[in-house]
Amino acid sequence: MKVLVPIKRVVDANVKVRVKADNSNVDTANLKMALNPFCEIAVEEAVRLKEAGSASEIVVVSIGSKAVQEQLRTAMALGADRAIHIETDEELTPLSIAKLLKAVQEKEQAQLVIFGKQSIDGDNNQTGQMFAALTDMPQATFASEVKLEGDSLLVTREVDGGLQTLKLPLPAVVTTDLRLNEPRYASLPNIMKAKRKPLDVMAVADLGVILKQHVKLLDVTPPAQRTAGVMLASVAELVEKLRNEAKVI
Amino acid sequence: MAILVLAEHDNASLKLDTAKVVTAAKAIGTEIHVLVAGHECAAVAAAAQQLDGVTRVLVADAAAYQAHLAENLAKLILELAPGYEHILASASSVGKDTLPRVAALLDVAQISEVLQVLSGDTFVRPIYAGNAMAKVQSLDDKKVLTVRASAFDATANGGNAGLETIDKVIEARTQFVSQSLTVSERPELGNAGIIVSGGRGMGSGENFAMLEALADSLGAAVGASRAAVDAGFVPNDLQVGQTGKIVAPDLYIAVGISGAIQHLAGMKDSKVIVAINKDPEAPIFQIADYGLTADLFEAIPELIAAIKA
Numbered sequence: 391m392k393v394l395v396p397i398k399r400v401v402d403a404n405v406k407v408r409v410k411a412d413n414s415n416v417d418t419a420n421l422k423m424a425l426n427p428f429c430e431i432a433v434e435e436a437v438r439l440k441e442a443g444s445a446s447e448i449v450v451v452s453i454g455s456k457a458v459q460e461q462l463r464t465a466m467a468l469g470a471d472r473a474i475h476i477e478t479d480e481e482l483t484p485l486s487i488a489k490l491l492k493a494v495q496e497k498e499q500a501q502l503v504i505f506g507k508q509s510i511d512g513d514n515n516q517t518g519q520m521f522a523a524l525t526d527m528p529q530a531t532f533a534s535e536v537k538l539e540g541d542s543l544l545v546t547r548e549v550d551g552g553l554q555t556l557k558l559p560l561p562a563v564v565t566t567d568l569r570l571n572e573p574r575y576a577s578l579p580n581i582m583k584a585k586r587k588p589l590d591v592m593a594v595a596d597l598g599v600i601l602k603q604h605v606k607l608l609d610v611t612p613p614a615q616r617t618a619g620v621m622l623a624s625v626a627e628l629v630e631k632l633r634n635e636a637k638v639i
Numbered sequence: 640m641a642i643l644v645l646a647e648h649d650n651a652s653l654k655l656d657t658a659k660v661v662t663a664a665k666a667i668g669t670e671i672h673v674l675v676a677g678h679e680c681a682a683v684a685a686a687a688q689q690l691d692g693v694t695r696v697l698v699a700d701a702a703a704y705q706a707h708l709a710e711n712l713a714k715l716i717l718e719l720a721p722g723y724e725h726i727l728a729s730a731s732s733v734g735k736d737t738l739p740r741v742a743a744l745l746d747v748a749q750i751s752e753v754l755q756v757l758s759g760d761t762f763v764r765p766i767y768a769g770n771a772m773a774k775v776q777s778l779d780d781k782k783v784l785t786v787r788a789s790a791f792d793a794t795a796n797g798g799n800a801g802l803e804t805i806d807k808v809i810e811a812r813t814q815f816v817s818q819s820l821t822v823s824e825r826p827e828l829g830n831a832g833i834i835v836s837g838g839r840g841m842g843s844g845e846n847f848a849m850l851e852a853l854a855d856s857l858g859a860a861v862g863a864s865r866a867a868v869d870a871g872f873v874p875n876d877l878q879v880g881q882t883g884k885i886v887a888p889d890l891y892i893a894v895g896i897s898g899a900i901q902h903l904a905g906m907k908d909s910k911v912i913v914a915i916n917k918d919p920e921a922p923i924f925q926i927a928d929y930g931l932t933a934d935l936f937e938a939i940p941e942l943i944a945a946i947k948a
C-alpha cells in the first residue's frame with residue numbers, strides 16, 4: 391500500500407506572530423519555521439504503518455517556495471521514502487492546494503492519503519476534506535487511532551461529544567488529531583540518509599491545473615488585547631470579587 | 640437568494656449552536672432555511688421551526704443520515720445548493736468535517752470559524768491561534784462558511800417556519816461502527832455560563848473529582864488543557880484551545896494551567912477569567928482578571944467551601 395502525506399511548512403508553534411504595521415498580513419520574516427505539528431503526526435503514522443508491514447512506500451508532498459524542501463527533508467528523515475515539491479511563491483487557498491494534490495494523486499494512485507487536520511497558521515481545517523471531495527474518496531477526519539483491516543481502514547475520530555469509530559474502504563483520506571501518536575525525533579544517521587532520498591521538483595504549470603482566486607485578504611489586525619487584572623491574596627478575596635465586583639457567581 | 644443553515648443535532652435534540660448560527664445568518668439576509676439531516680429526527684425539526692428568523696425547515700430523515708457522515712451529507716447539501724447563495728454550519732466537528740467537502744464540490748472556497756459578518760461577502764476570522772484577525776472577502780458566487788458559535792448570541796424562539804421533506808437518500812461508503820460519547824449531567828462546554836478547567840497541575844484523573852465538585856457548586860462545565868487530556872486525566876472532548884473547543888463563558892476558572900498560546904486561543908474571549916496557579920510567573924496571569932498564586936490542592940477545597948457558605 392502506497393501512502394501519500396501532504397505536508398506544510400509553518401511558523402513554529404512556540405512563536406507568537408505579530409501583525410505588520412500596515413495591517414496587510416502577519417509578519418513572518420525571520421521567524422523560526424517548522425513542519426506543521428499535525429503534518430508531523432501524519433508522517434509518523436505513515437511510518438508506523440510501514441514499520442508494521444502495512445505500507446510499502448511513503449511519498450511526502452509539499453506546495454510552496456523553495457524553503458519547503460527543508461520540511462520535505464525532515465519528513466524523509468522521519469521515514470518517508472521520497473518527496474515531491476510543487477514550487478510556487480504564491481499563497482494558495484486550501485481549495486487550490488487540494489486541486490494540485492488531486493493531480494499528484496492521479497499519478498501516484500496512493501491507497502491512503504494522510505493529512506494533518508489543520509495547519510497552525512491559517513487554522514482552516516479544510517484541505518484533507520476538500521481533497522477527499524475532489525477525488526471522491528471517503529474520509530475520516532480528526533483521527534486518534536488508525537487500524538488497517540484487510541482492504542478497509544478502521545478509524546477512531548475525536549468528535550465534539552467524545553469518540554466515533556468509522557470503517558472506510560480504501561482508497562481513503564485520514565486527517566490527524568493530536569493524540570494519534572507522538573512523533574519520533576529524527577536520528578542523525580536518518581537525517582544524513584534523507585539528504586540522498588529522491589526529491590522531485592515541479593511547477594504548478596506542470597500539473598495542468600487551472601487555479602482561481604477565491605478569497606481576497608482585506609486586512610489583518612491584532613485581536614482585542616486583554617490586560618492583566620489584579621492578583622489577589624486569598625480565596626476569600628477571590629469569592630468576594632466574583633460575587634460583588636464581577637457579579638458572575 | 641436564500642441562506643441554508645445545517646442544523647447541529649444528535650437526532651434527538653437540536654443543539655444551541657444552531658440558534659447561534661442562525662444569528663450569523665440573520666446578519667446576511669432574511670430568507671433562512673435550516674436543513675435537518677438525520678434519522679428519526681422529527682423533534683429536531685420541530686425545534687428548528689421555532690427559531691426566530693428561520694423561514695423554512697428542510698428535513699432529510701433516513702438511516703443513511705443517522706451518523707452525520709461528511710461523505711453523503713456533503714452530497715445532499717450539494718443537491719440543495721442551487722437554491723442558495725450562502726451555506727452555513729457551526730464550526731463543530733460535523734461542520735468542519737462536512738462543509739469543506741461541500742465547498743470543494745461547488746468549486747468555491749470555504750471560510751472557517753467566522754467571528755463576525757461584515758456583509759454578505761466579507762467576514763472576520765481568526766488565524767494563528769487567534770493571534771491575528773483576518774478580514775476576508777469571498778470572490779465566489781456561493782459562500783460556504785463555518786461559524787464560531789461562541790461569537791454569536793442564540794436567536795430566540797418564537798418562529799413558526801414551514802416544514803419541507805427532502806426524499807433524496809444518498810448512501811455513503813463510509814460505515815459508522817460505534818461511538819463512545821461522554822455522558823455528563825453538567826452543562827455542555829460550548830454553552831456553559833461558567834467553566835472550570837484543569838491542567839497538568841491537577842496531577843491525576845482522580846484529582847479532577849475536586850474540580851468537578853467545584854463545577855457542581857457553581858453549576859459549571861468542566862474543561863481541560865491539552866496536557867491534561869494527553870496525560871489521560873480526562874476525555875478528549877473536554878479539551879479547550881486552538882485545536883479543541885473554543886469557549887467564551889461569563890466566567891472561566893483556569894486551575895493548574897500555564898497559559899500556552901494554544902490554550903488561550905480557546906478561552907481568551909471569556910468575560911471574566913480567573914487563574915489559580917502556584918507559579919506567580921505563569922503566563923495565564925497576564926490575561927486573567929483575577930489571579931491567585933496558590934497550591935490548587937489547598938485553594939480548591941477552600942473555594943468550594945467559600946462558595947457554599
Ligand SMILES: Cc1cc2nc3c(=O)[nH]c(=O)nc-3n(C[C@H](O)[C@H](O)[C@H](O)COP(=O)(O)OP(=O)(O)OC[C@H]3O[C@@H](n4cnc5c(N)ncnc54)[C@H](O)[C@@H]3O)c2cc1C
Pocket residue numbers: 403427428510837838839840841863864865866867878879880881882883884894895896897898899900901902905915916917918921933934935936
Ligand atoms: C499544534 C498544537 C496544538 C495545541 N492545541 C492545544 C489546545 O487546543 N489546547 C491546549 O490546552 N493546549 C494545546 N496545545 C498544547 C499547549 O502548547 C500546552 O502544552 C498545554 O496547553 C499545556 O497544558 P497545561 O497548561 O495544563 O500544562 P503545563 O504547561 O505543564 O502547566 C501546568 C501548570 O500547572 C501549574 N501547577 C502545577 N502544580 C500545581 C499546583 N499544585 N497548584 C497550582 N498550580 C500548579 C504549573 O505552575 C504550571 O503553570 C497545543 C500544542 C500544539 C503544538
